[in-house]
Amino acid sequence: MRLPRSLAPVTVAVALTLCLPYEATPHARVAEPFGSECRTRVQGSHVIAYCHNPNAAMDRVRLHIECARWWDLDTDSAPVDTGPAVTVRLTGRCWKEVRSVWVSHQRP
Template sequence: MRLYRCLASVTVAVALVLSAPYDALPHARVEAGDAKAPPPFGAACRTRIEGSHVVAHCHNPYVDVDRVRLHIECDRWWDLDTDSAPVDTEPAMTVRLTGRCWKEVRSAWISHQNRGS
């Protein structure tokens, strides 16, 4: 008998909450102009490794200048890892970055830095 009374009060409480108008319920509101998405950014880069040589081509289709760098990690412990000098990739521009190890290349990647317009 107690279970039915407890269940009845819970049912009434749920019915009251569900029948309340939408504006009366607490919820987060986001205005249309409040949430600004960041503008698109970043050059699209293709990296190719052939033996001990690395070549990367980066094309920037966006308005902001993208400063790109090529980072190379060499496979041998005695071979020095290298980072290229930063290159500003202007809008609608393609740049070529190169580097190498003495022996095998373990990995190569590109880093991006937003330089603004």
């Protein structure tokens, strides 16, 4: 049986790839899980966030608060390093209402 000319190079390439040892073939890199799981709670003008890091990698978390009033200053907490299996508590507040809250994650 003779293969058409357009399939011959493809067949040879596949056959050579299958003959390579396992170590010589490229592998997809599996990313290590990263990031703490955070819960935020707003009560009036006060904000509390609990962040738990279930992963082996260190996570640096910060609480960001955007206030509703134009004259009320938005705040960012100091970064806190969260080690493996550690839970941290972050707090902050506005003078009046809170518009939005989020937690950022960074590798130390």
